Amino acid sequence: MNYSVYDKGQYRTTHLTEDTMWGAFSMALSGRSRHVASYKFGFLKSILDNLYEVDENLTLSFDQLFGKFAEIYWNLILKYHLRQSPDNVEGNTTYLEQTLLEAKSKYMIPEDTPYESLTYQMALDINSKVKSRCKNNVVGALFGDTQELFYSFDKKSEWLRINPQMYTFVCKHKLVIEKLNYFEWAKYLEKVNSSRSSDHLLTKIDESTLRSNLNRYRKILEDEFESHNCFYCGRKLNAQNTHVDHFVPWSFIKSDDIWNFVLSCNTCNIKKNDKLAERYYLKELLNRNSKYDILRFASNYSPKKLEDAYDWAKSNGYSTVWRPA
Ligand SMILES: [Zn+2]
Incomplete structure (x- = not known):
């Protein structure tokens, strides 16, 4: 079935076992499903990097998703000069490569x-062109x-909602899914x-999205x-x-949110x-966020999101707990 012609899609609402969910990802990423270009890997990375940017309905906008997507491919194509499809497919350059070169x-x-x-x-102009050419x-x-298990989407209203x-499941196994994605992606890029x-x-793929300069958050935190x-x-x-610190480490959360920043x-x-940091500091941060109206700066915040991020980081292998000497 050619899903790319669909304007909308609705995720299936049946109860899913862990096996079914693992199956969906391994199948999607394996060589058994068809790759004409690397975009599936890049789009999965865009979703993973945006996991903590969802709103209360687990929705992401296409602007959020294709902002990351544009960043990833700008760096892979123009900074690292990696082709994204074999030469004999779609002429010499893909439409994404053309968009970025233009x-x-x-x-x-x-x-x-x-x-x-x-x-x-x-960046705004490039993101918007990439979005309209790739969505x-x-x-x-x-x-x-x-x-049809991962998300629903609507191309007209430009949103995607995660099941x-x-x-x-993805939060719980984030690092493993990320590594599986990078591994299959690297295998594909090696071929073309x-x-x-x-x-x-693998480093190039991982560093195609970088932490931004955090200095601009410093004044907000101080004032x-x-x-x-x-x-x-x-x-x-x-x-x-003075440093702006990601309370839940950046390497796990991959996004810059004021509710996760401390000085x-x-x-x-x-x-x-x-x-x-040890759990005591999580409580302190939850207190701070409730004391200052954090929603003014980040509409996607909820205390549960921060607590979950902390616990999921722990279950993903961030198990050495630190406290100042
Ligand atoms: Zn200190």
Whole structure:
């Protein structure tokens, strides 16, 4: 069945066992389903990177999804020069490659420029072009390949809603699903690229979305949340000694949300690194978020989301719990 012609899709509402859900992902990613280009992998990454950006109905907008999608492919295609389809398919360049190349020449962007160096206006324009060129094929394809279980979508109103059973499943097994996706994606890229550009493929895929510059959050945290002391050790902060810290590590949550940010001193920031802080600090952060009207800054926040993110990080292997000395 060709799912890409569908304007809408509705996920099946039957009860799903873990086996069925694993089956849906392994089937979608395996070589047994047809790949004309790497977009299925990239779209799955866009959803995984946006997992904590959903609203209370588990809905994501196409702008959120294709913003990530554009970032991923800008970096893979223009920064790392990785082809996304074999030469004999769809002529020499795919429509996505063409879209990005057109934007590069329109704005006279130098070779090898990473996505994060684009201006806000450029990124906005590029995201919107990528969305309108890609939404037709990509959204329906992954919907079909995951056996109509993963999400519902509507191309006209431009939203995608994740099946609640699948949402819990994916959060619970996020790192494994991410690794499975990267592995199959790398295998695919290896096939369609020369051996030189295929060096460090897994790192290139993982780093196709990067954490943004967090300094812009610092002032909000200082002014609005009256953070003048290190969230962990309580030491007074000064201009040289202040870091914006992802409370639930970035490598797990992959998004920048004010409800997950705290200010910390140098020492704590370096020592905590990629670890979870002990549960006491989760309670502190939940308190802070309830004390200051966090919804003014992040409409997608709920205390449960933060608590779940903490617990899911733990069950995904972030099990060394850290506290300041
Ligand atoms: Zn500290």
